[in-house]
Amino acid sequence: MPLYIRIAIRYLMSLKTKALSFMTVISLLGIVVGVAALLITLAVMSGFLWGIKKKILETSPHIVIFKISGNFTEYREFPEKYLKGISEIVDYQPFVYSQALASKDSTVISVTVRGVPPEKDRRILGIDKKIIAGSYDSIKDDRNVIIGKDVALALNVWIGDSITLTSPFGRKTPLGYIPKVKKVYVGGIIDFGMYEYDSTYIGMNLESAQRFFDMKDSVTGIQLKIDDPYKAALVKSKLEEKIHFPYLVRSWMDLNKSLFQALELEKLAMFLVLALIVLVASFNISSLLITKAREKRKDIGILKTIGADSRFIMKIFLWQGLIIGITGTAIGLVIGLTVIHFGDTYHLIKLNPEVYMMEYLPLKIGFIDILAVSVASMLICFVSSVIPAYMASKEIPSEVLRYE
Structure with missing residues (x-):
């Protein structure tokens, strides 16, 4: 020293x-x-x-692709045309995402309706693992939906009870605008562990959501699962080399950037x-x-x-x-x-x-x-x-x- x-x-x-x-x-x-x-x-x-x-990451896709102009009807051919060859992509699924009203008796709340292919959703977000009551497979039936636990609490409903969904996309008639109303049954209750989701989530199968929102064969977008969510920026850059206007690619980090x-x-x-x-x-x-x-x-x-x-x-x-x-x-x-x-x-x-x-x-x-x-x-x-x-x-x- x-x-x-x-x-x-x-x-x-x-x-x-x-x-x-x-x-x-x-x-x-x-x-x-x-x-x-x-x-x-x-x-x-x-x-x-x-x-x-x-x-x-437990509740959101890693990457989402939207179409910002026109109806997204070409989603079936989209993966083969644009997603093939990107090794980081594990799986993908089309989805419908929109706002609606859910009511039971005199109680009415605003909800977010998400329509997905049930089997695909198991692999991408593992929604079935978050079910605390009922069955995830119940949404294969067009009459059933899965709701967040706080939605169930707000509407005071349980498995098998009915609720009424009101779509903002109704139809015009000579007598005025008529909203679309659908009666559905609670097939499952889900716990995301996030109040923001648990208090608004309504899940149904893709075809049922398309009919409910009058989307015909169109979807809101395609969501992707990648092998490492922290590689989302890299995968996004690869996709943007192939995908151009009117498509928009957003990673989970972009959606929560602020x-x-x-x-x-x-x-x-x-x-x-x-x-x-x-x-x-x-x-x-x-x-x-x-x-x-x-x-x-x-x-x-x-x-x-x-x-x-x-x-x-x-x-x-x-x-x-x-x-x-x-x-x-x-x-x-x-x-x-x-x-x-x-x-x-x-x-x-x-x-x-x-x-x-x-x-x-x-x-x-x-x-x-x-x-x-x-x-x-x-x-x-x-x-x-x-x-x-x-x-x-x-x-x-x-x-x-x-x-x-």
């Missing part, structure tokens, strides 16, 4: 002055608290973003705000080192007299700040990662799923986040040590030792 590091450690461990020992402890605790708070906050933000993405951008921006803002804790702690380090330099003037004068240069003295005081930073950062990392581990393992932070779309807050931290916190902490500690170290290195031995 270099001599200047040994001297730096000795100065920090010196207990001659209780005030300086106390300042050392306070400086160390400031770094510990700042690093731990930064880690936990980043874990909260990353965990929330991870949870949102997980819920979205949400993800807002969360990433909030994560960055929280990092910058909480980094101020470490910055404030660094002021304590500067104050401590300046006081230490004044206390050790005699030692500095002696060291310079026996041959130590200004760089050697500067390194002594720089390393005092770095040792506080390294020790505080290490302890803060251990505390922060421990809290993150237990918080995520035992689901300590409960959430209202109707508001946050998840029942508990997952805590996730990546290597990049840990590295960013560590580097930021060490950099702040280093910078806060530069001025005191420079001041100490400029001491003149003759002036220091004149009255000794």
Whole structure:
């Protein structure tokens, strides 16, 4: 170990002055608290973003292809013409997606009706695994639908009960506009785990939805499942090389882009705000080192007299700040990662799923986040040590030792 590091450690461990020992402890605790708070906050933000993405991927297709002009009637030939040869695509299915009203007795709510081929939907979104009552296969019958659990609660219905669906796409008559009404039966109740879906979802088979919305042989679009949902941008670019106007390709990240951008921006803002804790702690380090330099003037004068240069003295005081930073950062990392581990393992932070779309807050931290916190902490500690170290290195031995 270099001599200047040994001297730096000795100065920090010196207990001659209780005030300086106390300042050392306070400086160390400031770094510990700042690093731990930064880690936990980043874990909260990353965990929330991870949870949102997980819920979205459980209920949404990875890529959707729409036709923005005219009826999408060529969907049967579309896969063979455009999707063939893209190895990342696992499966595809046409779908109908539209708004309607659902009513029971005097209760009326707005719902989203989704029509799909039942067998295809099993493989793409695994909707059948989320059924909590009834049977997914019931929608093979045109008279049956699957409804979200909160739709069932709002309408006060159960398996076998009837509800009335009203389509906005009715027909015009000489007497005026007549909405299309259909009586259907609850064949299954589904739990997505997301209030936004559970409170609006009505599922039926594709042909039934096409008839209900007077779409004839047209669909809203085609949804794709790919082997890795995080490759959606790559697959989208491959599709856009083949597919042009009037078709539009959107990935699950595009459809939720504003949400993800807002969360990433909030994560960055929280990092910058909480980094101020470490910055404030660094002021304590500067104050401590300046006081230490004044206390050790005699030692500095002696060291310079026996041959130590200004760089050697500067390194002594720089390393005092770095040792506080390294020790505080290490302890803060251990505390922060421990809290993150237990918080995520035992689901300590409960959430209202109707508001946050998840029942508990997952805590996730990546290597990049840990590295960013560590580097930021060490950099702040280093910078806060530069001025005191420079001041100490400029001491003149003759002036220091004149009255000794």
